[in-house]
Amino acid sequence: MEQRISVVTLGVDHLDRSRRFYVDGLGWKPGFENEEIIFFQTGGIVFALFLRDKLAEDFQGDSRGFGRAAMSFGHNVREKSEVDRLKILKSAEDKSWGGYSGYFAGPDGFLWEVAWNPGWRLAADGSVTLRCSTKFRESMRTSGLFSRVQR
Numbered sequence: 465m466e467q468r469i470s471v472v473t474l475g476v477d478h479l480d481r482s483r484r485f486y487v488d489g490l491g492w493k494p495g496f497e498n499e500e501i502i503f504f505q506t507g508g509i510v511f512a513l514f515l516r517d518k519l520a521e522d523f524q525g526d527s528r529g530f531g532r533a534a535m536s537f538g539h540n541v542r543e544k545s546e547v548d549r550l551k552i553l554k555s556a557e558d559k560s561w562g563g564y565s566g567y568f569a570g571p572d573g574f575l576w577e578v579a580w581n582p583g584w585r586l587a588a589d590g591s592v593t594l595r596c597s598t599k600f601r602e603s604m605r606t607s608g609l610f611s612r613v614q615r
Contacts, residue, residue, distance in 0.1 A: 469509060472537070475516035475527065476572045482513045485571045507590040516572075536567065536575035540592050544580040552578070 476482040483502055486492045495510075496503045500518045504511045520527035541547060544564045547556045556566030556578070565579035585593040 471510045471512060473512040473514050473519065474570075474572065474574055475519040476513050477516055478571070479513060479515055481571050486513065536577050538577045538579055540584060540586055541578060541580050542586050547578050547580050550578055 474482075479500070479502065483494075483497070486502075486504065487494065492504050492506075494502050495505045500515050502513045514522075516527045547564050547566055550566075550568050552566040553569050553575070554567040556564055558564050561581075562583065563579055563581040565577050568576050568578065570576065587593070
């Protein structure tokens, strides 16, 4: 299997409410939508909002038993000042790895980290190139966040 993610799909309780959040709140433009699902082109990944019950039906599972994993999505920005433009759940702060980040939540409780990382490059389309600065590597090693950081 190739090391990539093509689509991220969120199971949402109310498609209209989620649409308002992503379209009106964040300014995203749907690439396709119907009464069950909305697709957004987000750089090289498709981001989808799918009615929770329909998603469960699609994989033949129970909609009450999935989608509550400890996770967050990340949105890297080009300038440190861009982090503070959103209504933040956890106020943004300088990080030990040299960046700046905070969190907000969507209407279904999915967490989003808004981060500025001076060591990563954002292309014109918003795609991120992972480059770990010396400061980032050292802070990860000494913070205990990661037991092993590749050299």
